[in-house]
Amino acid sequence: MLMNNLVQYIYGIADNALILGQRLGELCGHGPNLEVDIAMTNITLDLLGQTRSYYQYAADIIGGDATEDTLAFLRSEREYKNVLLVEQPNTDFAYSIGRQFLFDAFHLLLLQQLQYSQDETLAAIAKKSIKEVSYHQRFSSDWIKRLGDGTEESHQRIQNAINDLWTFTDELFYQTDADKAMVSEGIGVDVTLLKPEFHAHVAAVLEEATLQVPDMKYFQKGGKQGIHSEHMGYLLADLQYMQRTFPNMNW
């Protein structure tokens, strides 16, 4: 049972990195300038690197024929445990940056706690990832400021994106049963405790960007239990196409 909870707990972290990486990968070569293209590709690479570390560890725990690739390419939509936020589409640059900013703010807080996990492997992956995610956070926060305090048009666009994405932020602090079990073992991070700091950080950046914190009472959740938005099936269809069409081959 402990093993299963640990695997589920790892999915809850790793799937976020993979699905966000997959979304960012769609943008490669289509950015507003070359520097942004390079930076976004760099973030994608970091996230996929982290994904591989987590999945390799989960595959070791599962044993048998499990590999990083079976976990990525052969799990169904209902088995994916990423939050709804990361699967949201790249509607425009404001949505991509808004999504990144909200996720980075959470991700960094999570990793800063995860580095003290009783599980040595998770602690090590978190330590390595903190450096990368600090960079992601700087990039996305800087762009929030540029867009918020840029032109009238950019201000409006990023405010709209933040307003639309805000409904997915509460799920970041939702705990599954596996999460709770891992917290009680000293392995997992109690995400409910991260909420005040998340809000303080996000509010400070938005204020500097001359943007409003959305006033919202209704939130969406489900991703952590494998109940995803309608975007997710298409995303996985792309991601898994090769492994599903040509099963059991080496590439």
Next chain:
Amino acid sequence: MSEQELEAEFERKIANDQKIEPKDWMPEKYRKTHIRQISQHAHSEIVGMLPEGNWITRAPSLRRKVALLAKVQDEAGHGLYLYSACETLGVSREELYDQLHSGEAKYSSIFNYPTVTWADMGAIGWLVDGAAIINQVPLTATSYGPYARAMVRVCKEESFHQRQGFEIMMTLANGTPEQKAMAQDALNRWWWPSLMMLGPTDAESVHTEQSMKWKLKRKTNDELRQQFVDQTVPQAELIGLTIPDPDLKWNEETKRYDFGEMDWDEFWQVVKGHGPCNKVRMDARRNAWSKGEWVRDAAMAYAEKQELKLETAV
């Protein structure tokens, strides 16, 4: 110094293999030729991100996905060095983009072919990057300093990409019958376009003579093509794939491969903008540029505001 003396000094530097640097005097034609060649090269890197970017979300393993992303990121980096090198000649990146988007400037014709299977990622690395290296290694010794220095770094990374591409092809060729067929199909589709990358035959190449003089070129297109064929055929044999050329055969006398005639009608069709993906590629670039305009405007407006804040704070 008079114009004539300047020209003589310039010729002397070129003859002595000394580099021409941005602040040095140079003939106007030299400057223009370099702007044309370096910018075309930069544009090729940027447009070249698209056919490979097409497979990022569908790469068949996480390891391959990461490697492909890293490769496309390198290409964006190459574009960046090359635009910077080009800017030392007194042209702005915006002007260069305008030339690309208006169709005035060209990019490598190879990127107008579609990537239809995963094996195309292998074929592009192996063949397309292979042909690019043959073209580019001599440029590390070209006369214009900023271009030569950019090429040193570009060539190192391209060699790595080529090995990576060959490794993808080798894995497929040693894989299941389906995978081997996929690799052979990719080789069939990319072979001739790769040979075409080395340009028109010497008889039809308009810039060759001048480029040889300025050391922008050390060998003619046909010599480079022969070198590419000689180098690539044994690699194909090594992994059990067949070059799609019935006229290809080893020539004992010349110790080189003889090969068939290229389809020059196809070559000119693609160069003139009517290949399978010319429109798709240009639309993607123009779209990214126009959709990104509000983002660039925002960055500019923000930078101006920040500067103003700093000034008033002082």
